[in-house]
Amino acid sequence: MIDQVFVVGTGRCGSTLISNILRLHPRITSISEFFSFVTDLGCQVAAAFPAQNVDGAWLWQLISTAWPRQNLMIRHDVAMDEVLYPFAKGTHRFDRNSGVPAISQVTLPHLSSDPDTLLDELEPLVRALPSGPPGLLFQRLFELLAARQGSPVWVERSGGSLRITHRLIEHFPRARFVHIVRDGRDVALSMSKHHGFKMVLVCFQLLETLGVDPFLSMDRRWEEDMSDELAALLPEYFTRQAFLDFATPPPLCGHYWSGEILEGLTVLDSLPTERLLTLRYEDFLHDSERAITQLIRYVLPDESGDVASFVRRAATLLRAPSSRWMVGEDKIRRQLEDACAPGLAALAARGLSWPI
Amino acid sequence: MTSNHLVTGATGFVGSALVLELLRCTEDRVVCIVRPSQLDASTRLQNALLSAAESYGLLDSMRRAIFERCIAVAGDVEQPDCGVESPQHLSCDQFWHSAASLRFEDRYAEEISRVNVQGTIHALSLAAKIGVSQFNYISTAYVAGSSEGLIIEKKAPSATRNNHYEISKAQAEALVEADTRFGRRIFRPSIVIGHSRTLGATNFTGMYGFVRKLKAFHGLMARTQAGLLRRKSLRLRLDVGAPLDLVPIDRVVENAVAIALSSTVSAPELLYFHLTNPHAPQMDQAIATMFAVVGLAPPIYSSDKSEFDWIDEEFNERIDFYRSYLIGHKVFDRSQVTRIVGEESPKPYEMPGPVIERYCQWYLDRLKRERAGLPATR
Known part of the structure; x- marks a missing residue:
């Protein structure tokens, strides 16, 4: 039986680094950003986890559709740095005009240098999957990817997946979890500069102001409630410049981080200790060999190979972070401290703290 | 004696309630200038009036009058003469100009000016061609802008205005004030909310x-x-x-119609009325x-x-x-309204x-x- 592990976090917490480390290991299938893109950046979560049974055709549609938010970003040249599919080079099947399927954005290029062929290989296998709960079909898909590599374990990691952890626990009842945490003030600062989180927060505002999902409905009766800056980000008006000009204030990201931590910890508290490992991103930077070893030992408890050699190789991936709240303006620092205080307090109550 | 009324903005919040009130209080014909959309002008008007009547619990009593005494004329206040093809064929005594854009963001600045200012120019022009005797303009109490204290029912002070909407309504008032061809009433409602009895409303600004x-x-x-x-x-x-200053829609239109029906205002007379909440x-x-x-x-x-x-x-x-x-701290004086309609029950x-x-x-x-x-x- 193939082992199941999820790496969860708030996003901008170092989880991409974890995916990249795990990808280096020959016995691990690292599945990156699968749920980020099949939920169209977290804005179609319920549609990706329907209550009723689904079949292979449903799963194929979910993973092979070029969903609107992520492709609007590609079309306007504001895609997230995480997107690995070479849509701009003209060398592959999908481009800005065609749109890129959800699973091809990151997940397949993370596993293969030829994501189009891998997509073709998957189609008949996925379509043939028998009906079942959505979690079971996701498991079958991940097992297909792991079997292709001969791995005894797959590790799925999507940025910001802490917000769907309750669904992952429900749909993957035997999965283990790695929760990666980072100083919320640094996370918030990083989120405020990140195109993906900007898009998510823009979509929250569009939804709540319009009262409909503007990517699914043309009902614009409350467009007049929008600021000029927000209205310019409706799909029909969207431009690269309007997106770049739209501010994602660090304190908003700080409140978001605290909210994710508070809810996420409550959910993770329900897991037995053997199903949860919590790691600090900063420990990967300051004591990398120890942190990477801890990670590998958790993901592959029976690993008998040369872990030390792998750890040294993986440590070369580590880079100093670009967002550090302590070097920011006084006002922003105070706002970040205020916004992140609830999340930091909740982590401190679990023995995880950062310098004040 | 019956007369005719001509109403712009009759599919809007105040306009539709105004038409219903005119139908309720008179045996008059009410001609409404309506911009066709996907629906023709007549259907659009009937839908708006029936919806308003239902919201105010008046559907049974008003349905017949809506069909028999309301006439839709295709037009558009953004066009010269409100887009009416043959103004000379229209005949009415009282012109009610209630069409307005209630938007305020910068991106709507042109539209607000087109509807509220140019629209008023077109309405005055049409009123002159028809030969109406009285022109009633539905403005807003917030032409007072940043003024504070007791706001009197007279020409708006040259105060700072807070947004494009207030600016446009003040400009429109100035146009009405300058046009002495008719007797004129400027009605200034405050923040109009739903019906005092049913709570119903058909527009959701304010x-x-x-x-x-x-x-x-x-x-x-x-x-x-x-x-x-x-x-x-x-x-x-x-x-x-x-x-x-929240004021129920029924109080606004009951007062406006009562005032307009109480006496004739002759050119070049100009009166202001605050259709606001005394409580x-x-x-x-x-x-x-x-x-x-x-x-x-x-x-x-x-x-x-x-x-x-x-x-x-x-x-x-x-x-x-x-x-x-x-x-x-704005308190809107209502002396002119009270002079005509008398002291009202505080309850609504x-x-x-x-x-x-x-x-x-x-x-x-x-x-x-x-x-x-x-x-x-x-």
Whole structure:
């Protein structure tokens, strides 16, 4: 039986680094950003986890559709740095005009240098999957990817997946979890500069102001409630410049981080200790060999190979972070401290703290 | 004796209620200039009037009059002569110009000017060609802009205006004031809300727009951090103790029609009427009620912005349009209205907390039905 592990976090917490480390290991299938893109950046979560049974055709549609938010970003040249599919080079099947399927954005290029062929290989296998709960079909898909590599374990990691952890626990009842945490003030600062989180927060505002999902409905009766800056980000008006000009204030990201931590910890508290490992991103930077070893030992408890050699190789991936709240303006620092205080307090109550 | 009325904006909130009131109080014909959309002018008018009548509990009593005494004429206030092809074939005594854009953001500045200012030029031109004797203009009490204290029913002071909407309405008033070909009445409603008996409304700007802003901000922050604004009180700038001039739609149109029918105003006479609330609720209490209905923690009122944290600043920026309602102690004089309609019963005007709560809850229930399909992001 193939082992199941999820790496969860708030996003901008170092989880991409974890995916990249795990990808280096020959016995691990690292599945990156699968749920980020099949939920169209977290804005179609319920549609990706329907209550009723689904079949292979449903799963194929979910993973092979070029969903609107992520492709609007590609079309306007504001895609997230995480997107690995070479849509701009003209060398592959999908481009800005065609749109890129959800699973091809990151997940397949993370596993293969030829994501189009891998997509073709998957189609008949996925379509043939028998009906079942959505979690079971996701498991079958991940097992297909792991079997292709001969791995005894797959590790799925999507940025910001802490917000769907309750669904992952429900749909993957035997999965283990790695929760990666980072100083919320640094996370918030990083989120405020990140195109993906900007898009998510823009979509929250569009939804709540319009009262409909503007990517699914043309009902614009409350467009007049929008600021000029927000209205310019409706799909029909969207431009690269309007997106770049739209501010994602660090304190908003700080409140978001605290909210994710508070809810996420409550959910993770329900897991037995053997199903949860919590790691600090900063420990990967300051004591990398120890942190990477801890990670590998958790993901592959029976690993008998040369872990030390792998750890040294993986440590070369580590880079100093670009967002550090302590070097920011006084006002922003105070706002970040205020916004992140609830999340930091909740982590401190679990023995995880950062310098004040 | 019957006469004819011509109404612009008859598919709008005040306009449709006005038509119903004219039908209710007279045996007159009411001609309405209606811009065709996907529907022809006549169908669009009937739909709007039937919907308004239903909202106000008047459907049974007004249905026949709507079909028999209302005439739609295709037109558009943005066009010369309001887009009416043969004005000479129209005949009416009273012109009611209530068409307006209620938008305010910068991106709508041209549209606001086109509808509210150019539209008034076109309405005055059409009124002259038809040969009406009286021109009634539905303006807003908030042409007073940043003025404070007792606001008299006279030419608007040259105060600072807070947004494109107020500017355009003041400009339109100036056009009406300058045109001495007719007797003119300028009606200035304050913040028009639903019917005092049924709570029903057909347009959701003003108080409803504010409640919608509260709900949207609450929703955004709830998606950001669940429960945050139930725990944290928002601070906002507001004049504690000032009145919040909410006035039910039925009081607005009953007074306007009663005034217009009471006597003839002859050219070049010009009269102003504040269709406002003589028993307006206290603003801080009314706003606190709105917060509670939306599910927000009780607000904290503050004039010192240095006390604001980031969320407070963000919130106050988002409700900036409503600043002219919230800041500045305005009391609207109603002497001219009272002189004609007499002292009115306070009951439909009085709005203690539970009444405001019912108005807001009526609207939130409607919003909830409209927004039932919003996707989960968790």
